[in-house]
Amino acid sequence: MLVLLPAAVLLAMAVGSVRIGVGDVVRTLALALARVLGTGGQGGAPAPDQEVLETILLRVRLPRVILSCLVGAALALAGTAFQAVFRNALADPYILGASSGGALGAAAAVILGLPLASAGFAAAPALAFVGALAAVGIAYWLARRAGGVSTLGLLLAGVVVGTWASSLLSLLIYFSGRFLAQIVFWLMGGFGGTSWWSVAAALPYMVAGAAVIGLRVKDLNALSLGDETALGLGVDAERSRRTLIAGASLLTAASVAVSGPIGFVGLMVPHLVRTLVGADHWHVLPGSAAAGAVLMLLADTLARTVIAPAEVPVGIVTALFGGPFFLWVLSRRGRGRLLGGGR
Numbered sequence: 001m002l003v004l005l006p007a008a009v010l011l012a013m014a015v016g017s018v019r020i021g022v023g024d025v026v027r028t029l030a031l032a033l034a035r036v037l038g039t040g041g042q043g044g045a046p047a048p049d050q051e052v053l054e055t056i057l058l059r060v061r062l063p064r065v066i067l068s069c070l071v072g073a074a075l076a077l078a079g080t081a082f083q084a085v086f087r088n089a090l091a092d093p094y095i096l097g098a099s100s101g102g103a104l105g106a107a108a109a110v111i112l113g114l115p116l117a118s119a120g121f122a123a124a125p126a127l128a129f130v131g132a133l134a135a136v137g138i139a140y141w142l143a144r145r146a147g148g149v150s151t152l153g154l155l156l157a158g159v160v161v162g163t164w165a166s167s168l169l170s171l172l173i174y175f176s177g178r179f180l181a182q183i184v185f186w187l188m189g190g191f192g193g194t195s196w197w198s199v200a201a202a203l204p205y206m207v208a209g210a211a212v213i214g215l216r217v218k219d220l221n222a223l224s225l226g227d228e229t230a231l232g233l234g235v236d237a238e239r240s241r242r243t244l245i246a247g248a249s250l251l252t253a254a255s256v257a258v259s260g261p262i263g264f265v266g267l268m269v270p271h272l273v274r275t276l277v278g279a280d281h282w283h284v285l286p287g288s289a290a291a292g293a294v295l296m297l298l299a300d301t302l303a304r305t306v307i308a309p310a311e312v313p314v315g316i317v318t319a320l321f322g323g324p325f326f327l328w329v330l331s332r333r334g335r336g337r338l339l340g341g342g343r
Contacts, residue, residue, distance in 0.1 A: 001287065001291065004290075005069075005290055005294050005297075008293075008294050010025060010026070011298075011301060012061065012064075012068075012298075012301045013029075013057060013061050015301060015305055016056075016061065016308070020056065020057065024053060028050070028054055028057050028058070029057070031050075031054075032058055059195075063194050063198065063199050064191050065297060067191055067198050067259070068191050068259075068293075068296045068297050068300040069293035069296065069297055070199070071258065071259045071262065072265060072293045072295055072297065073288075073289040073290070073296075074206045074210070074251040074252070074254060074255045075251070075255050075265040075266045075269075075296075076265060076266060076269040076288040076289055076292025077248070077251055077289055078092075078093045078098070078209070078213075078249075078251040078252045078255075078266050079092040079248075079266025079267055080213075080266075080270040080273075080288045081220065081247065081248040082096060082266065083270055083271075084220040084221075084244075084281065085220075085244050085245060085248075086154055087223070087224060089271050090155070090267065090330065091154075091155070092263075092264070092266035092267040093132075093248065093249075093252040094263040094264065094267070095155060095159070096136055096139055096154070096155075097136060097139050097158045097159075097161040097162035097165060098132040098133075098135055098248070098249050098252040098253070099132070099252055099256055100135060100161070100163075100165035100166050100169070101131035101132045101162075102128040102129070102132035102135075102249075102255075102256035102257065102261070103128075103131070103165070103187065103261045104135075104165045105130050105131025105132065105253070105257075106127060106128040106186075106256055107169055107172050107173070107176075108127055108131075109257075110182060110183055110186070111172055111175075111176055111179055128253040128254070128256050129205065129249065129250055129253035131165070131253070132252050132253040132256070133245075133253070135161050135162065135165055136161075136245055136249050138161050140157075143156075186260045187260055187261065188260060188313030188315050188316060189259060189262035189313050190262075190303065190313040192311055194258075198258045201254075201258050202254045205251075205254035206250075206251060208247075209248065209249075209250035209251035210251065210289075211247075212243060212247030212250070213247045213285065217281045219240040221279075221281050222235040223240060223244075224281070260315060261315065263315060263319055263322060264318050264319060264321070264322020264323070264326065265292055265296060265318055267322060267326060267329075268321070268322055269288050269291045269292045270284060271329060273287040295318075296314070299317045299318050299321075300314050300317075302317055303316075
């Protein structure tokens with residue numbers, strides 16, 4: 001990942017409607033960093049060609065690259081947490097309703113006229129967080145009411161809550177009026193129109209959610225072995241589960257608020273990383289964050305170049321790969337093991 005992530009960043013910065021050499025990308029980024037650090041850089045106004053390069057790279061592509069990495073890492077971390085908490089490799093923010101709930105909250109913010117990424121950036125992610133946490137909380141409550149938080153009960157409750165949230169979202173879209181095009185395009189998931197405000201909108205929430213999960217790596221390892229084992233290791237299973245769900249929901253909400261719902265990243269990445277590094281979350285969490293960033297960055301690069309100058313929504317790209325991957329995981333695990341709740 002130390003090699004793949006920088007390589008993916010350079011690729012994303014270089015390709016697009018305007019092709020830029022990797023050397024020019026590195027030189028422009030180095031000059032900008034030098035100016036920020038006050039250690040040198042060009043004196044006076046930049047040359048016209050250099051000014052064009054800086055506009056394309058620093059104002060258009062760099063914030064998009066950073067945001068796609070943040071969203072990919074956040075969704076992968078959220079998926080890792082959900083899969084450990086519920087002891088099932090098919091659990092992810094999309095399946096458990098957090099994505100639908102976050103989309104509902106963010107869409108409500110759009111209709112209410114609250115900006116997704118501007119000086120008042122806190123409003124939309126806050127409403128998305130409320131929606132995501134409410135969706136997961138309702139699913140969790142329904143599963144407990146049904147006789148315990150079993151894997152099957154939780155997944156069924158998540159599907160029901162996600163469908164209900166999607167229905168409310170459809171109702172909002174129906175009455176959205178002049179916001180219709182904005183909401184529909186946003187619901188496909190993507191990073192078109194990303195700016196530095198978008199990065200500022202997501203970063204505080206993502207840092208907080210990642211910190212909540214990162215500080216409970218021991219709990220993740222214990223919960224993945226079952227509640228009885230976790231209690232034997234001195235972990236309060238119920239309290240840790242609630243905290244980890246809140247952290248994962250916060251990561252999902254922040255991602256949905258700035259990029260729209262992008263599915264399957266939280267499903268694919270943790271599963272693939274575990275096949276490479278094992279089940280220890282001291283390795284899985286950083287590996288998933290890096291792999292999620294790489295996957296999202298490559299998906300976004302493909303989305304904006306395959307039919308350039310037009311763009312394909314990133315959510316469509318991840319779904320094209322994620323759907324077959326989901327079926328592959330399902331076929332490998334077998335129906336009996338999947339419904340039984342074991343890893």
